[in-house]
Amino acid sequence: MNGQGWNYLLWANLLLLLQLNPAPLSADDLYYTFDNSYGTADYLLGTRLVEDASSSSSQFSMSKVLSANVRSYFESTHTQIFPYADYSSTQGEIGLQFRHLAIEDNQIFAGSFLNLIRYHDVYSYYNSAELGLYLKWKYYLKATQLFTSGIDLNLKRYDELAEASNTETEVYLLYNHSFKSKTSVYLRNSLGLQDFWSQTVLEGQGRDIVSVEIDDIPNNLRLSSEIRISQSLGSKLGATVWLENQILLNQEGGSLVLQDGMNNPFIDNYRWEGPSTALRLTYRPNHTSRLTFSHSWVEKSYLDVPVYEFDFALLDYVVENETYVDLGFDRNDDRQTYQISYAKTFSSNVRKLIPEIGIELNAGITSNHSNDPIYDYKSQSVGISLKLNN
Secondary structure (H helix, E strand, O other), X not given: OOHHHHHHHHHHHHHHHHHHOOOOOOHHHEEEEEEEEEEEEOOOOOOOOOOOEEEEEEEEEEEEEEEOXXXXXXEEEEEEEEOOHHHOEEEEEEEEEEXXXXXXXXXXXXXXXXXXXXXXXXXXXXXXXXXXXXXXXXXXXXXXXXXXXXXXXXXXXXXXXXXXXXXXXXXXXXXXXXXXXXXXEEEEEEEEEEEXXXXXXXXXXXXXXXXXXXXXXXXXXXXXXXXXXXXXXOOOEEEEEEEEEEEEOOOOOOOOOOOOXXXXXXXXXXXXXXXXXXXXXXXXOOOOEEEEEEEEEEEEEEEEEEXXXXXXXXXXXXXXXXXXXXXXXXXXXXXXXXXXXXXXXXXXXXXOOOOEEEEEEEEEEEEEEEOOHHHOEEEEEEEEEEEEEO
């Protein structure tokens, strides 16, 4: 889909929102949040290429209840990275959400959204537009037993990195069971497919020019299984444990070498497999305060993602005979994260405009052991966020 096509979809969504909501907005069914956060870390972006950086992020979101079963929303986020302004980005999203509750013991949800993200000119090849569609069905066996199935479809187009444009499809099935012991068990299985779009080139001259399809990047197929157990440990304390494993079902894949220290659209979600665990403890001394401690561990074994020799003095890959120097093995990461946070909400004096104000403080340590020196680091982080909502 070309740029004009994405612009058409954007305007079509806006027009649809206006048609569904011709009446003026009222405070009774209009909701908004305004979040501001600031944080700093030794390796903020998860690589050794961006050291001792901080970020400031502002997000505004607004949703409007159009009817009993239809809601629209808009979100806008700007993230500024200091002192590396080139890594800063702006993101916007609009969407519609539908639900159908007329069938006994059943709930059906559907929706669509359009997401746009823009980076500084230096990294403009990460600029993308994403169209998302989803359908979800919930069935209650009992009040304590819930089956959910659904499908998510995301089409993402990169303006300058055409070979990274792809369609992601995920089908999932989950089961949730709550027990009288105040234990909740959550099981989820999903199958995801990442299909990179075919690329074409023009060959020939004059009347003999033809469009030829070139080999695109192999598709990625993954299977993910998760179990989550939550347990109440009293009136103020609760614990949750996650266990998850991701398996790649295809052994061939493609990757793109990007030495800018940001997420790589080719490998970050679909080119690794491995187990992960997490633990979260939450203490609520009262209804306005929350203290949370969490620990997570994940092992990522990347497939067909080679490690190349990197020169940190020049901040570039070593090149011999016009090619990168392959060290002969694929990337492997082992990451552990510890984090503690405290959140507090306050009632506002201006209750009609801002009835609630929330403040959250957090600190954490991340240790990522990797056989790729770019991603081998240990980082400490601190942050604060302020949230205003109605």
